[in-house]
Amino acid sequence: MVDGRTRRRTDTRQRLYEAAMDLIAEHGFSATTVEDIALRAGVAKGTVYYNFPSKNALFEELLRHGVGLLTADFRAAAGGLAPPEAVLALIRAELAYIERHRSFAQLLLSEMWRTNREWHQTLQLLRGEAVDVIAQVLRRGVDEGHFDAALDVRMAAAALFGVCLVVAVDWLVFEPDRSLADVQGALITVIRARVGI
Amino acid sequence: MVDGRTRRRTDTRQRLYEAAMDLIAEHGFSATTVEDIALRAGVAKGTVYYNFPSKNALFEELLRHGVGLLTADFRAAAGGLAPPEAVLALIRAELAYIERHRSFAQLLLSEMWRTNREWHQTLQLLRGEAVDVIAQVLRRGVDEGHFDAALDVRMAAAALFGVCLVVAVDWLVFEPDRSLADVQGALITVIRARVGI
DNA sequence: TGACTTGTACTGACCAGTCAGTCTAAAAAC
DNA sequence: GTTTTTAGACTGACTGGTCAGTACAAGTCA
Numbered sequence: 001m002v003d004g005r006t007r008r009r010t011d012t013r014q015r016l017y018e019a020a021m022d023l024i025a026e027h028g029f030s031a032t033t034v035e036d037i038a039l040r041a042g043v044a045k046g047t048v049y050y051n052f053p054s055k056n057a058l059f060e061e062l063l064r065h066g067v068g069l070l071t072a073d074f075r076a077a078a079g080g081l082a083p084p085e086a087v088l089a090l091i092r093a094e095l096a097y098i099e100r101h102r103s104f105a106q107l108l109l110s111e112m113w114r115t116n117r118e119w120h121q122t123l124q125l126l127r128g129e130a131v132d133v134i135a136q137v138l139r140r141g142v143d144e145g146h147f148d149a150a151l152d153v154r155m156a157a158a159a160l161f162g163v164c165l166v167v168a169v170d171w172l173v174f175e176p177d178r179s180l181a182d183v184q185g186a187l188i189t190v191i192r193a194r195v196g197i
Numbered sequence: 198m199v200d201g202r203t204r205r206r207t208d209t210r211q212r213l214y215e216a217a218m219d220l221i222a223e224h225g226f227s228a229t230t231v232e233d234i235a236l237r238a239g240v241a242k243g244t245v246y247y248n249f250p251s252k253n254a255l256f257e258e259l260l261r262h263g264v265g266l267l268t269a270d271f272r273a274a275a276g277g278l279a280p281p282e283a284v285l286a287l288i289r290a291e292l293a294y295i296e297r298h299r300s301f302a303q304l305l306l307s308e309m310w311r312t313n314r315e316w317h318q319t320l321q322l323l324r325g326e327a328v329d330v331i332a333q334v335l336r337r338g339v340d341e342g343h344f345d346a347a348l349d350v351r352m353a354a355a356a357l358f359g360v361c362l363v364v365a366v367d368w369l370v371f372e373p374d375r376s377l378a379d380v381q382g383a384l385i386t387v388i389r390a391r392v393g394i
Numbered sequence: 395t396g397a398c399t400t401g402t403a404c405t406g407a408c409c410a411g412t413c414a415g416t417c418t419a420a421a422a423a424c
Numbered sequence: 425g426t427t428t429t430t431a432g433a434c435t436g437a438c439t440g441g442t443c444a445g446t447a448c449a450a451g452t453c454a
Contacts, residue, residue, distance in 0.1 A: 009398070026313045030227035033443060044400045046446090051398095055444065110307050113366045116223045148390040152383040158367050159360050159387050166359030167352060169310045186349040190356050193345040202419070202432060209433080230409060241435045246411065248433090 013051050015041040017062055025103035028110065029059060029117075060119045063111075066104045067126035073097050074133040083141030090134055091164055091191075092184060098168040099180050109169050131157050163191070210248050212238040217259055222300035225307060226256060226314075257316045263301045264323035267294050271330040280338030287331055288361055288388075289381060295365040296377050306366050328354050360388070 019040035023032040034055050038045045052058040077093035078086040098105040112127060114120065135157035141147040164187070171183045216237035220229045231252050235242045249255040274290035275283040295302040309324060311317065332354035338344040361384070368380045 012399085026311075028225060028227055028311060030225060034445080035443080044402095045444095046401075046448095047399055049445070106310055106312075109310050113303055113306050113370055114223075114225060115303075115370065148386070150386055151390050152387065155364065155367075155380075155383050156387045156390070159364050159384070162363030162367070163356050163360045166363060167356050170352075170355050170359070173310055173312065183352075186352050187356070189345070189347055190349065190353045193348050193353070200420080205419095206433070231411080232409075242410090243412085243435050244433080247435095252410065 009051070012041075012043060012047060015043065016048060016051060016058065017065060020058055020062055021066070021101075021103045021107060024059065024062075025106040025110070056118050060122055063119060063123055063126060066101065066108070067123075067130060069101075070094070070097050071126075071130045071133060074130060078133060078137050083137055083144060083146045086137045087134075087141070087160075088188065090137065091160070091188060094161070094164040095168050095180060095184050095187070098165070098172070102172050105165065105169055105172070109165055131161050134160055160191075163187070206248070209238070209240060209244060212240070213245060213248060213255065214259055214262065217255055218263070218298075218300045218304065221256065221259075222303040222307075253315050257319055260316060260320055260323060263298065263305070264320075264327060266298075267291070268323075268327045268330060270294050271327060275330060275334050280334055280341060280343045283334045284331075284338070284357075285385065287334065288357070288385060291358070291361040292365050292377060292381050292384070295362070295369070299369050302362065302366055302369070306362055328358050331357055357388075360384070 016037060020032070020037045023036055023040060026032075034048055035045050037058075038048050041048075048058065052061065073093045073096070074090060077089040081089055111117070112123065117123075135153050138147060138151065138153045138156055138160075142149055142151055142153060167187050167190075168183070171178060175183075213234060217229070217234045220233055220237060223229075231245050232242050234255075235245050238245075245252075245255065249258065270290045270293075271287060274286040278286055308314070309320065314320075332350050335344060335348065335350045335353055335357075339346055339348055339350060364384050365380070368375060372380075
């Protein structure tokens with residue numbers, strides 16, 4: 001099933017994914033050259049074009065791959081839990097994902113709300129799937145009386161997704177030495193805190 | 198005092214600011230060409246270089262200008278209020294600012310956490326000034342017993358700043374027809390809501 | 395053998411930044 | 425008050441360089 005050829009090719013693609021992720025997160029899509037990606041992945045430029053039809057396509061598959069993993073993590077984290085615990089689990093899952101895929105998180109944050117790009121549509125769709133998992137949990141929480149009935153579920157889901165992203169990337173950029181557990185704790189305290197407004 | 202020359206030049210620079218803001222927000226810094234900016238502003242490419250030493254410098258001045266306005270709005274909004282009301286005022290100020298300067302908000306969200314850029318340092322500094330205004334209000338709120346003493350003030354400030362940005366840009370991109378007041382209300386409800394976790 | 399990879403060379407489009415020259419408001423000269 | 429000069433503001437063709445994508449001959453590996 002997993003013959004040597006396929007494994008080899010998968011490896012190459014994986015290395016290209018990672019290289020592209022790091023570079024695009026650092027410099028942005030336009031400022032990252034295909035040659036740089038190939039160099040960082042340790043392959044020839046031709047190999048990039050053997051494996052992907054274009055720079056855009058590489059990036060789009062990258063997005064699909066990365067967001068797909070996040071959505072899967074979300075589903076696994078929330079599955080079978082009561083809404084309050086599920087929300088906590090989702091926060092933990094998002095932070096853990098961001099720690100594991102730092103570059104990708106930065107990339108998402110930079111490109112998520114950028115319109116007028118070829119892959120904008122794709123990204124919106126993918127994001128929608130991830131945020132939907134959160135929204136479903138919140139909706140169930142409202143229905144079952146755990147959460148305030150006045151809650152705008154869609155907005156709350158987007159907000160929750162967004163805060164985690166922003167806080168986590170902030171942490172990675174400014175306080176990389178702080179532990180994930182600590183950040184997680186502080187963030188949950190912030191979300192929990194009655195700010196009394 | 199206001200001779201024709203200076204007025205003309207100021208106008209040109211203003212038009213260049215606005216054109217650059219819109220285009221960079223839509224396409225990103227690298228994907229926006231100086232020629233596009235000039236065209237949109239209705240001047241020749243050379244004029245851009247007559248008014249600014251480089252594309253980077255234009256963008257940096259743009260950032261300084263835009264974030265400066267936001268910080269000023271923050272200071273004006275929070276001034277003289279007790280912490281709980283000041284936090285509300287800050288949220289309103291940020292959303293109002295974002296509505297008034299849509300492109301700039303999108304631009305900020307995209308470029309804020311991008312490292313390895315010439316203007317990265319500048320942007321971090323500017324952001325720090327804005328977030329500091331929020332942090333000071335929160336600190337005072339903790340000291341005066343309005344807010345939970347366990348609050349990580351820096352993180353809370355960053356989180357608050359971030360949620361507003363994310364929620365507002367989300368709104369502009371996905372539900373532009375919804376009114377600002379409505380979004381404001383929903384966001385404050387979300388922040389207030391005991392999610393009971 | 396055939397799928398995959400390499401390395402090099404190339405093309406054509408595009409783009410940041412330059413520069414010699416034009417236009418015009420206003421200062422100077424008469 | 426009219427003419428001349430000056431300099432600030434602007435123009436757009438041009439340059440040097442970069443980069444996505446192509447082509448292909450030769451090499452590796454199952």
